[in-house]
Amino acid sequence: xxxxxxxxxxxxxxxxxxxxxxPIVKTKKAMDQLQSGQVIExxxxxxxxxxxxxxxxxxxxxxxxxxxxxxxxxxxxxRKSSADEIKEEKKYPHTxxxxxxxxxLGNVTVLDVREPAEYAFNRIPxxxxxxxxxxxxxxxxxxxxxxxxxxxxxxxxSDLACQLLAEKGFKNxxxxxxxxxxxxxxxxxxxxx
Amino acid sequence: MTTASGLRPMAAGExxxxxxxxxxxxxxxxxxxxxxxxxxxxGESVEIINIPYFDLLDSVDQALEQIPSDKRLLVVxxxxxxxxxxxxxxxxxxxxxxxxxxxxxxxxxxxxEPVKIGDLKxxxxxxxxxxxxxxxxxxxxxxxxxxxxxxxxxMTDVFERFAREQGATIKHxxxxxxxxxHISGGRKLAEQTGATYWLPPKDxxxxxxxxxxxxxxxxxxxxxxxIKIQPIYSPGHTVGSTSxxxxxxxxxxxxxxxxxxxxxxxxxxxxxxxxxxxxxxLYNRYKGLAQDLIVLPAHFGKVTELGEGGRVMAxxxxxxxxxxxLNIQDEETFxxxxxxxxxxxxxxxxxxxxxxxxxxTPNEDEQREMEIGPNRxxxxxx
Numbered sequence: 001x002x003x004x005x006x007x008x009x010x011x012x013x014x015x016x017x018x019x020x021x022x023p024i025v026k027t028k029k030a031m032d033q034l035q036s037g038q039v040i041e042x043x044x045x046x047x048x049x050x051x052x053x054x055x056x057x058x059x060x061x062x063x064x065x066x067x068x069x070x071x072x073x074x075x076x077x078x079r080k081s082s083a084d085e086i087k088e089e090k091k092y093p094h095t096x097x098x099x100x101x102x103x104x105l106g107n108v109t110v111l112d113v114r115e116p117a118e119y120a121f122n123r124i125p126x127x128x129x130x131x132x133x134x135x136x137x138x139x140x141x142x143x144x145x146x147x148x149x150x151x152x153x154x155x156x157x158s159d160l161a162c163q164l165l166a167e168k169g170f171k172n173x174x175x176x177x178x179x180x181x182x183x184x185x186x187x188x189x190x191x192x193x
Numbered sequence: 194m195t196t197a198s199g200l201r202p203m204a205a206g207e208x209x210x211x212x213x214x215x216x217x218x219x220x221x222x223x224x225x226x227x228x229x230x231x232x233x234x235x236g237e238s239v240e241i242i243n244i245p246y247f248d249l250l251d252s253v254d255q256a257l258e259q260i261p262s263d264k265r266l267l268v269v270x271x272x273x274x275x276x277x278x279x280x281x282x283x284x285x286x287x288x289x290x291x292x293x294x295x296x297x298x299x300x301x302x303x304x305x306e307p308v309k310i311g312d313l314k315x316x317x318x319x320x321x322x323x324x325x326x327x328x329x330x331x332x333x334x335x336x337x338x339x340x341x342x343x344x345x346x347x348m349t350d351v352f353e354r355f356a357r358e359q360g361a362t363i364k365h366x367x368x369x370x371x372x373x374x375h376i377s378g379g380r381k382l383a384e385q386t387g388a389t390y391w392l393p394p395k396d397x398x399x400x401x402x403x404x405x406x407x408x409x410x411x412x413x414x415x416x417x418x419x420i421k422i423q424p425i426y427s428p429g430h431t432v433g434s435t436s437x438x439x440x441x442x443x444x445x446x447x448x449x450x451x452x453x454x455x456x457x458x459x460x461x462x463x464x465x466x467x468x469x470x471x472x473x474x475l476y477n478r479y480k481g482l483a484q485d486l487i488v489l490p491a492h493f494g495k496v497t498e499l500g501e502g503g504r505v506m507a508x509x510x511x512x513x514x515x516x517x518x519l520n521i522q523d524e525e526t527f528x529x530x531x532x533x534x535x536x537x538x539x540x541x542x543x544x545x546x547x548x549x550x551x552x553x554t555p556n557e558d559e560q561r562e563m564e565i566g567p568n569r570x571x572x573x574x575x
Contacts, residue, residue: 019272019274020246020270020271020272020274020275021246021247021250021274021275021278022274024246024247024250025250025278028247028250047562048271048272051225051227051228052225052245052247054225055225055226055227055245055247056245056247056248059245059247059248
């Protein structure tokens with residue numbers, strides 16, 4: 001059996017052996033208790049849960065990240081969204097579009113500030129992963145003179161990251177808008193289902 | 194767990210009767226949208242809407258607004274659990290006359306309705322088994338205590354029971370071709386009853402089990418009175434596709450000719466190669482047969498093809514007049530019709546072909562899963 005590297009989730013919900021609709025009913029209840037931005041892992045054996053959890057996430061606005069299959073267990077990862085997340089808020093002035101970044105790939109450092117689970121399932125090839133929450137303590141991993149393009153899903157977290165980097169003396173930082181949401185360029189991921 | 198009073202299960206057989214009798218029914222399908230768009234219950238007097246159950250977890254108000262209050266209501270999902278869950282809430286909200294589909298779309302896909310097509314000349318009978326949820330048709334020829342089953346479904350117990358009730362022993366199982374949309378029960382039924390399993394040899398080059406070769410000129414008899422099953426080589430849907438003339442009256446066309454459409458040549462990956470065969474079978478071979486033969490296909494695509502009591506049948510001459518697939522005079526237009534813009538291929542069709550060749554042996558749950566969805570063997574199926 002293949003073993004997968006662990007993906008960090010804030011909560012793991014055991015729905016193994018439960019038939020439809022219970023995996024979604026339990027996921028919804030658990031989600032209500034989470035903070036925006038937190039990631040839940042739902043473990044289910046019902047094959048129908050895959051399409052249903054994707055449909056449910058789409059209709060509720062939560063972010064379906066991906067699914068790993070371990071034997072007969074499906075491990076679904078979902079991130080709780082907040083209402084203001086898809087709203088445009090322009091704070092950091094230097095931005096580039098997805099298309100502009102796509103043209104510059106290979107010549108710039110792409111910094112991905114999303115959660116590890118988001119990064120694992122879908123990312124720009126070669127992107128460096130430092131979640132926003134860890135950025136301040138891990139600044140040493142970055143070179144302040146590099147041309148850094150920061151991405152997240154919708155441009156909100158990357159905006160905060162850009163402000164932090166600028167504050168810490170990074171000169172060439174750009175916020176990529178909107179980010180992975182709507183990214184049509186090349187991607188890579190750790191898992192294949 | 195509380196049982197919501199007034200809520201009752203509806204079996205697939207009961208739903209079949211409602212569809213065939215064209216009784217009014219309102220269906221709330223609570224599966225996710227992609228499953229619904231792919232395949233759903235259809236009927237001339239059936240009205241159906243889709244609201245996924247996960248949109249009804251907090252409140253069923255949204256559903257109640259869209260459901261007419263005076264109609265009989267059936268809630269449907271994939272297996273049963275979610276439909277029961279939603280139906281209970283609807284009953285709690287005061288809706289009456291609510292049922293859920295017992296066993297969900299899985300049992301709908303498996304239900305078989307036997308209908309008698311007619312009597313045979315020497316006292317036997319021909320029956321059609323309508324698999325209404327999937328649009329598939331099987332046949333049983335019965336004569337003097339013997340039976341032959343054509344294009345047997347996976348649910349072999351239904352055929353065994355039916356033959357027993359008719360006092361007949363199953364002697365032959367025949368497949369018109371190597372199926373790509375459903376798992377054949379022909380081999381299993383033959384093993385269970387000691388019958389002989391017949392396949393067209395050109396479709397069976399890769400099979401892993403012994404079988405008898407269906408060949409022209411090699412007639413099969415059923416019963417003492419020699420009901421003749423005459424194989425006619427009619428390639429096009431597959432290279433081996435074989436039709437049968439039963440009792441000089443019925444033409445079993447397999448997946449070559451349907452009532453409102455014709456077979457598609459692409460399910461074994463050979464569309465371009467087989468177009469010519471398909472054209473020749475439909476526009477020359479069948480033309481040379483008696484035109485008053487009654488055509489009995491292996492599929493239907495639309496509920497409008499269901500006739501009285503659910504029977505799917507038509508006279509060959511009528512099909513030459515009405516079936517669009519038999520009225521494309523230009524060969525190039527024909528080629529495009531059967532190779533370009535075809536409907537999506539049936540669910541898991543490659544795995545189904547492998548199973549029917551004996552190369553893989555999925556368990557029952559996996560087989561059921563592979564067969565989910567419509568048959569999509571015709572050119573004009575959406």
